[in-house]
Amino acid sequence: MTVELGIDLGTTYTVAAVIKDGRPQIITNAEGQRLTPSAVAFTPEGEPLVGQAAKSQAAANANRTILSIKRYMGSDHRVKVGKKEYTPQEISSFILRKVKADVERYLGERADRAVITVPAYFNDLQRSATKEAGALAGLDVIRIINEPTAAALAYGVDREDVHNVLVWDLGGGTFDVSILSLGQGIFEVRAVSGDSWLGGDDYDRRLMDYLAREYRRQRGIEVAPVDYNAWQALREVAEKAKIELSQDVTTKVILSLGNSEDGLRNLELTLTRDKFQELTADLLKTMVAPTREALSDAGLDPNQIDRVVLVGGATRMPAVQALARDLLGKEPYRYINPDEVVAMGAAIQAGILQGVVKKAVLLDVTPLSLGVEAQGGLFARVIPRNTPVPASEGRIFTTAVDNQTSVDVHVLQGERELALYNISLGEFHLDGIPPLPKGVPKIEVVFDIDVDGIVHVSATSLLGENTQAIEVVSSKTLSHEEIERLVAEANSSTDEDGDNRERR
Secondary structure (H helix, E strand, O other): OEEEEEEEEOOOEEEEEEEEOOEEEEOOOOOOOOOEEOEEEEOOOOOEEEOHHHHHOOOOOHHHEEEOHHHHOOOOOOEEEOOEEEOHHHHHHHHHHHHHHHHHHHHOOEEEEEEEEEOOOOOHHHHHHHHHHHHHOOOEEEEEEEHHHHHHHHHHOOOOOOEEEEEEEEOOOOEEEEEEEEEOOEEEEEEEEEEOOOOHHHHHHHHHHHHHHHHHHHHOOOOOOOOHHHHHHHHHHHHHHHHHHOOOOEEEEEEEEEEEOOEEEEEEEEEEHHHHHHHOHHHHHOOHHHHHHHHHHHOOOHHHOOEEEEEOHHHHOHHHHHHHHHHHOOOOEOOOOOOOHHHHHHHHHHHHHHOOOOOOEEEEEOOOOEEEEEHHHEEEEEEOOOOEEOEEEEEEEOOOOOOOOEEEEEEEEOOOOEHHHOEEEEEEEEEOOOOOOOOOOOEEEEEEEOOOOOEEEEEEEOOOOOEEEEEOOOOOOOOHHHHHOOHHHHHHOHHHHHHHHHHO
């Protein structure tokens, strides 16, 4: 017999759940813990260590330890360990393989099929890479589901009253905001927004930079990122301080980075919550614009939101909870575990697909607009963001010059008016167009988005009846800069884009 998993593949921790007796149940790992660190390390002999074993030795083996790999999913980033390079999918597959083995050991049953969650704001390349990581781990990934949507499933599966829910998901590496209308078994996603490069890791980094400055000021010693072991020790101290400041208004930091003639080179200081919030105030502010954008796309005011649900360990920070109250005018819902609710929702979705959960229907959306590059370098939208998925939409284009017999179709995802500022998902060539005056040939470009949010594109010459197609694949390179340009740039560049459009 085989079971179907729900897996929250997180930046910092990974969690697995299954449906048992009709209810989602978190599965403990081989170490007896409910959360598995999303960490992979390699010993000098090349033996992989995964989870707590990798995290525990990170400071002593930093240059052979990989953390937060999720931030690079769908990109051309490579991790070099010794003489070997690994893709983000390969590193993620080590984590998923351990989770799969731990579940099978715990239940005594095979676990070959899984629903895996991703940030709502993951683009097509990132979603495809996540599915590939599952395949590399020996899993049949039956569905990719957005993390806030999974959280809403777990929150609302037993609720009959119809109401609007706003989910903030601030994990280790990403921030999502999703707005759903739910009740009577229907879960309809109204809008999503977010930031693929905002999370608890960024708060840790602010503390790391501050502690490094204090260490230099008080001890006269520079702590540089190239000193892998010292930097990892600094990271662990910063993460611990961040967690403690979510409970207490002060914490004592003790930083030891090696030996000297006069003993340990220690730094001891008292860090206050106020100081931490001062260091990270700008990170907090970046949550405001995506929230307002999602509300606008959903056509709702804050007073029309009935409940605010906070997901992800970073939402335990008091400043995040205070921002939710100030921005949305409501006390966040507190009766869920922010670390586990996403995996529980994924298990519910697996149960729906398996037929053991029958009282929920999920209607999700695509997070970013999809289209092609048109004449003049403009971005021609075919499917707007927040369109319900699965979806299929087409648009008719034509030629730009007389007797043109072929076109290059450049597939894009994003919100900018100019093609070069959006994410390139792939290109393909369509020939066989009849040689006619410009504007006469008709070329239909059709986008199909499946339930995982993965894109398939075809182009057909309606007069020549020739068709070419592309399935966007995760091997397409994607730079950090391209990811950062998403909707945040679109919002800040409206006037510039308008001027450029007029000039074209």
